[in-house]
Amino acid sequence: MTNDKFDITKEVALINAKLPALPRRPRKNLFDILKIQHREIRNSNILAYFFNPNEEHGFGSLFYDSLQELAIEKIKAIKKSHPDILFNDINSFDEIKEVNTEEHTKGAKIKTKSIDIVLEGEDWVIAIENKINHYLANPLNIYWAHLKSKKKTPFGILLTLFPYRIEKLKDGFCFLNITHKELIQRVQQNIQLTEEISDTDIFYLREYFKNIESHYYHLKNTPEMNKIVQEIIDNYSEISEILKKKVEAEKHVESQINEAFSEFGYVKASKWFRREDKKYDLYFYIPPASELMRSNSLWLCFEIRNHTNQDIDRNEFQEYFRMKFAELPNFQQDELVSSNQRTHAFIYKQVNFFENENSFVEKFKQVLELLIGEAHSPVKKVENYLKDRKHFFTF
Incomplete structure (x- = not known):
């Protein structure tokens, strides 16, 4: 075939x-x-x-x-x-x-x-x-x-x-x-x-x-x-062809995610993305492309990790941003969690994200522009919160 x-x-x-x-x-x-x-x-x-x-x-x-x-x-x-x-x-x-x-x-x-x-x-x-x-x-x-x-x-x-x-x-x-x-x-x-x-x-x-x-x-x-x-x-040949196309599609979406984050100054760090200049101990997490495609959705969270997560008042941080972004469209602030490893600042979700008339990467870049690029973006507000409290972190 x-x-x-x-x-x-x-x-x-x-x-x-x-x-x-x-x-x-x-x-x-x-x-x-x-x-x-x-x-x-x-x-x-x-x-x-x-x-x-x-x-x-x-x-x-x-x-x-x-x-x-x-x-x-x-x-x-x-x-x-x-x-x-x-x-x-x-x-x-x-x-x-x-x-x-x-x-x-x-x-x-x-x-x-x-x-x-x-x-x-x-x-x-x-x-x-x-x-x-x-x-x-x-x-x-x-x-x-x-x-x-x-x-x-x-x-x-x-x-x-x-x-x-x-x-x-x-x-x-x-x-x-x-x-x-x-x-x-x-x-x-x-x-x-x-x-x-x-x-x-x-x-x-x-x-x-x-x-x-x-x-x-x-x-x-x-x-x-x-x-x-x-x-x-x-049906081995047909199934192999389906699996091959599925894997290639997932790789394509993963590369587009990396490309989009790179344009906004973020690089891959294990399962997460963080600022390339490493100025703040802040990370984006986004599920694998396979999960995004399976659920036809976009889901990502922004969180503090490592040293900053240990030094800061995590409860105060979490509650502050729970209220700060609670009314924004597609933000799921009721799902924030905190642990010894990380504390969420915000969670962003959008269903039916893969639509025929719009490419994934362009829609994803629009989301990152909203979260990172704008003058009063949620990410900048989190960074200013840490800056005001003198929580800088670099390797």
Whole structure:
């Protein structure tokens, strides 16, 4: 099929129509046959394999990104009804550097059970207590102390079959509950089948899904992966072409974002954009192009980070700008957050941003002109706030 005759909309609709119906009840999988379906250690091992982006599977950070998305959404919901509950800002956790299973706690006065899965980044660490068949009877406070001993920002997750009560620790922080069902459903939503993913990778993932599925008699949302594999094989060239165009489109939008920020004197710094002259400890964050395109929206926030975030009165800063920009169109000041890593000055959102009659980059530059370029722009007001309080920062 040549590119000039390739109709993405038509092919996507045809292929989607061919995908099999959702199963009512899963058949036996390898975990069942080997009689290890209830062994939490075995489940943790394969889960850790998928969490590790450096393993041989072709899914990259799929599992971790899905877990992080779920955690962010759940914390936001919990905060509305339980504002006193504390969670560290998992949204600031970047790529995984190390994944361990059955990690022994350090410095404990009593012999304790090991932590099932530990994910570590450069300056953060996540403990995952993986529950398949047992009630929770684990010393979470000892686990938490172990995480804090690493001198990194800690986060705790209870991964359970069914929703569990919030587990509050001695210092007010909590282990967040995420169910296995929620995790595999989010993975399914986010999965991108590319040429780099082999049939073996899909087989492993299918067997893991089916093992979790076997614990939910009423679960109807998981497709039979073997049938999906066959449909992928039957339509491989068409799917590859769709994926190729999708990836190239995302790269194009990413380059336009970089170009637009550059015109306003901002350069990429990890996941963020900051002034090229580094005069202020202020950053823009904008989600990846794939997320912007998926949601057909623009979302970005402007925030203080690092040294300035530690030195300034964060509550006063947040409330000042919450009120300052509350009435401006497309500003979402009720969603501002603050943590040890960052404090929002403003959040800007615009839906239906990708419109046929207007190019993305021109619309995006108009937004940056509004936020940065104008004489009394929100960014200049934040900079003046820091200037008045003598909060300058350069490397």
